[in-house]
Amino acid sequence: MQPLFCYVLSMNVFAFVVFGIDKWLAVTQRKRISEKTLLAISFIGGSIGAIGAMLLFGHKTAKSSFLWKFSVVLVLQIGILMLLRHYFDL
Template sequence: MIPFLLIANLITFGVFGFDKWQSGKRQWRISENVLLGLSFIGVVGAASGMIIFNHKVSKKSFLVKFFLVVLIDVVLLYRLIRH
C-alpha cells in the first residue's frame, strides 16, 4: 500500500506542476475535476504541488472542493485505522 501511495502522490504532484506550467504558456489545461480526483488519492502530493507551484491557491471554489476532498480522506483514514 505504501509504494502505491508514494507513486500516486508523486504523480499528483507532477500533474499539478504540469498544469501550472501549461497555464503559464496559455495552453491546454487539466480539468479541475481531474485534479480533484487525483487529490483524493494523492492528497499530500496535491497540497505540496499547490504550495510549491503556487497553483490554484487563490481560486476559492477549487480550495473549497479541495478541502472537502481532504476531509473525506481524513474520515476514511480514521475509519480504516479504527477497524
C-alpha cells in the same frame, strides 16, 4: 516495502507532477487539466503531493472554489482513514 506505502508514495509523486504540468499549461496558455481530474487524483491518494505542488508552484492557491472542493476531499480522506484504522487496525 509495503504495497500500500508504495501506492501512496507513487500517487503523491504523480499528483505533484500533474499539478506542476497544469501550472505550466496555465502559464503557457494551453489547454488545461480539468479541476475534476486534479481533485480525483488528489482523492485517490495524491493529496499530499497536490498540496506540495500547490505551495511550491503557487498553483490554484487563489481560486477559492477549488480550495473549498479540495478541502472537502481532505476531510473525506481523513474520515476514510479513521474508519479504516478503526475497522482494520491500520
